[in-house]
Amino acid sequence: MRTAVTRYRALFATPGVLRVALPSLLGRLPIGMSTLLFVLVVYAGTGSYGAAGLATAANSALTAVTAPALGRLADRGRAVAVLVSTGLAQAALLVALVLALRSDPGLPLVVALAGLAGAVNPPIGAVTRVVLPRLAPDPQAVQTAFALDAISVELTYVLGPTVVGVVAAVLDPDAAALLAAAITAAGAVALATAPAVRSAYAVPRPAVPTPRGRRHRGGRRRGPLRTRGMIVVLAVAGLEAAAYGVLEVAIPAHAGHLGQPDSAGVLVAVWSAGSIIGGLWYSGQTFRIPPNRQYAILMCANLLGFGSLLLATGLPSLGVLLFLAGLVISPTTAVEYALVTALAPKGAETEAFTWAGTAVYLGFAAGSALAGSVLSSTLATARGLTVSTVVATALVLVGAALTVAYRRRLATDCSVSQVGSIRSR
Template identity: 35%
Template sequence: MRTPFLIVANTLATLPVAMRPLLLVLLGHDRTDSFAVAGAGAAAASVCLAVSAPFFGRLLSSNGHRAILSATGVPFVVVQVGLAFVTHPVGFVVGCALLGLCTPPTMSSGRSMIARLVPPERLTRAYSLNAIAQEFLYLGGPLWVTGLVALADAPAAVLATCAVGALGLLGAVAAVPSGLAPERPDGAKGGSAIAAAPIRTILGVHSLYLTSLGAMWVLVPAFANELGEPGRAGVLVTVWSLGSLIGGAVLAARGRRVPLRTAYVGLLATLAVTSVPLATIGSLGWFAVVVLGFGLPLAPFLATTDELVATAAPPGTAGEAYGWLMTAGQTGSAVGSAVAGAVADRGAVGAPFLVVSVALVAALVLALVRRRTLRIPVGSTPT
């Protein structure tokens, strides 16, 4: 039961991080009456998280999960609580930056811990369940935040989300086996996760993959708005997430039937192919059908990525590898959002979704060109 508990605890602990962009925009506008300040704060938090994630991920392996989660968790909670009461624009942005810097590496810890707790033959199902939990988080998280804002206000939403995250973090710390010894990176191979060619390939692909998702989060609302139905954007996002949940559930139930590298490239190709029809649809009904299909490979691809990282990372560097994965994702998502926003302002229906397809095709090309680096020796064990 330790692994399911770990997944649930880490999912709850991730709530303040997953909902951070929405929370900080709402809080920043509430406290400073400026969306510019709110956006700057959200950006500062994202940049600082991208910087700190690999560092804390590396410390997980060398200093132990309990020590690092506890050491980062306390200032993280303190800064969140304090930020809810900051009204000065500069103070708000600085507080957001501190929030990003001291974010506990819960995602890196959870994903690397799964690899140490679960036998290799059960890793696919374990990472599938983790991906499903993440989908529920992104599906229910916005409803949680907006509901709290409607019932109370933005500071209350931040404090309540902080409380849930703190409880999840306590659970994540408790889920770490007491006898689990810290791992030391292999100094002979440079001591860093990015010294491994497979990890560098995965990071490049993941950045482009998140570029496509960052674009989707902008383009779906823009699409609904262009059709005169801005209120339907949430429905379309829900349908998209539902497709991902279905895909993740199928993978968890059936398991992986092909080699890991083949599954990784195959799912990436499926994402690229199923993204193309998004640019050809001009009605909400048909778009819902197409975006459901596009969602089906999402959770399976995320689960396969996590499993591939666990297997490919040099000994003692899995935590750092997942930290770099977050950095790549934050960077890619920011690029995708910015590009999609510029394209969406042109007012076309459907065509802007080509940004999504271009990013996924680029990711697929990179994976194919560097496919040999993804060949994991038979008998390799997750680290």
């Protein structure tokens, strides 16, 4: 752990890193706030949990749909404009939602405003994952930068709901929504004005037309989904997220079945705490094996972590097992980021990360929907957690099998992408 502290200290001392990392963490807090926020705000305004669920689903679905397009615009030299415009637009839409809910609106308007707020979700995470590693002075610092971002994601999901809960309890849900609007705007604008962001997204040269009206090969833009390796990483990320989605519905249901519903939040927080500790450990390691093999090993470790939850005999033992299972989450995420960077064509890195985000959003939504529909009859029973864990473990098993089966393909596609990037410079 001492090595990790030394590496983080060196990374934070690198010019421009804090100017990117701090606004990024701030601007992403509303992502962790969003689910609880929409449930509380929409329920308070409509008195319907059904309406709250539809609003939350619309917000997540449109985020998944529009994120790649926003990432593509950023890669084309418009990152600053995208961050500022989406940050301000999302803030305005959250304010509009609060105002609309005070005047007894119809369900279509509520869902539309929530969905539009998701459609303009600022690509803060994707931009950060492109810019931060470029500031790192050496490969070890790059690994630390990816681990830092993975830890930031976990902090977002720990701090976000906490902020919403405290503000809603002290003031009201509307105040929490207005705070989220202010945080979104401040974080997006602060990140957009960071010098490293402006310099990282130089406007590309226009393509030179040939006599036949086609573009030269040097001006042709390759999308990030052109390699099988990228598809494999996105599929694995989606399967992981689906497994988390299943358990994040099953764990509260299990706690409620045992008569301790308030412990659900603690259990999920313990899971995230394990991930943060694992990320800190990963930052201090020096690995000789390449990322594609690390990915396969970590996914197999995730498989063991999910499967171990079947050994839980009560909430205390479940908490211990969740902490241990969480130790490999951030390292796996950091390796995924490294693979996405290596697999993405030059000039399409931000779009690649937004596709990764889309895979996670859709996977988590699918897992949550699976738990809430197919598994709903068993969730509040004695075997609910067991059945859900088996399903989640099966999803991770498929992901682990893909990383093992395609580990050589990942290495080959990474090498091809890196050679292409060098030739394009």
